[in-house]
Amino acid sequence: MTPFGTRVHDAMEQRGRFCVGIDPHAALLREWGLGDDVAGLERFALGVVEAVAPLCSVVKPQSAFYERFGSRGVAVLERVIAESRAAGALVLLDVKRGDIGSTSQAYADAYLDPASPLFSDAITASPYLGFGSLDPMIDTARKHGAGVFVLALTSNQEGPEVQHARTIEGGSRGERVADLVLGRLRALNDGADPLGSVGAVIGATIAESVEHLAFNGPVLAPGFGAQGGTAADVKRIFGSVAPHVLASSSREVLRLGPDAAAMREAVRRANDDLAELG
Numbered sequence: 326m327t328p329f330g331t332r333v334h335d336a337m338e339q340r341g342r343f344c345v346g347i348d349p350h351a352a353l354l355r356e357w358g359l360g361d362d363v364a365g366l367e368r369f370a371l372g373v374v375e376a377v378a379p380l381c382s383v384v385k386p387q388s389a390f391y392e393r394f395g396s397r398g399v400a401v402l403e404r405v406i407a408e409s410r411a412a413g414a415l416v417l418l419d420v421k422r423g424d425i426g427s428t429s430q431a432y433a434d435a436y437l438d439p440a441s442p443l444f445s446d447a448i449t450a451s452p453y454l455g456f457g458s459l460d461p462m463i464d465t466a467r468k469h470g471a472g473v474f475v476l477a478l479t480s481n482q483e484g485p486e487v488q489h490a491r492t493i494e495g496g497s498r499g500e501r502v503a504d505l506v507l508g509r510l511r512a513l514n515d516g517a518d519p520l521g522s523v524g525a526v527i528g529a530t531i532a533e534s535v536e537h538l539a540f541n542g543p544v545l546a547p548g549f550g551a552q553g554g555t556a557a558d559v560k561r562i563f564g565s566v567a568p569h570v571l572a573s574s575s576r577e578v579l580r581l582g583p584d585a586a587a588m589r590e591a592v593r594r595a596n597d598d599l600a601e602l603g
């Protein structure tokens with residue numbers, strides 16, 4: 326398969342840089358007039374796929390909202406993945422996995438091997454068991470043309486407590502944990518053209534600019550919309566690397582449903598706003 330970095334680069338060029346998160350919150354199911362049960366989950370999630378997957382470059386289902394219904398919820402997630410891909414969208418499964426290397430391989434087999442029913446174009450992963458613990462995911466992704474987005478500077482306000490901590494190298498003047506992650510991504514994507522397949526998660530809500538920390542891979546920027554992030558923030562945070570940034574929003578789009586036309590219009594508007602950044 327064509328490497329994920331190339332596929333996501335081309336998808337963003339063709340369909341825009343806005344990603345819809347498919348997060349079936351209990352409150353949203355109720356707002357849509359659905360029950361908070363598997364039937365409601367299925368109507369909601371597949372309704373969103375039908376409305377937005379034909380026009381989005383990437384959709385991002387959040388696994389937790391499906392897992393809360395057990396195996397039947399996971400079966401709905403499998404359909405969300407398959408039907409989104411069939412509609413031409415790449416699927417970034419937000420699972421934030423991370424564990425010791427041997428278990429990391431099992432996660433890789435679950436999400437990044439095309440033989441698995443949960444195979445996705447890319448997943449999110451946590452580096453907090455050490456960056457090297459992600460090697461099985463990164464290697465499996467590379468083997469199958471998939472991608473991994475590593476948490477670096479997340480959109481939530483609790484993130485900096487850990488992500489801004491200094492590493493022990495160089496004593497108290499050591500690198501920040503987040504900078505170390507971005508440094509590793511720079512090495513992993515070095516020389517890839519047009520874009521490498523190992524990306525970062527950097528929130529569209531963070532206070533600082535990270536333009537100087539740029540690396541040659543895709544960036545997922547959640548926090549756009551409901552958490553306050555805007556296209557102006559994407560410009561402020563990413564500057565000249567904004568074209569590699571996939572801004573992601575869940576609730577702000579999903580609240581417009583079940584009106585499919587309204588959800589589609591929100592996708593078009595966000596894509597236009599992001600395209601204006603250059």
Ligand SMILES: O=c1ccn([C@@H]2O[C@H](COP(=O)(O)O)[C@@H](O)[C@H]2O)c(=O)[nH]1
Pocket residue numbers: 346348387419478479480481526527528547548549550551552573574575576577
């Ligand atoms: O730093 C991060 C990483 C992931 N997320 C996820 O994105 C969506 C955000 O939903 P909204 O409704 O647009 O706030 C959700 O699935 C989070 O788990 C994030 O918010 N921040």
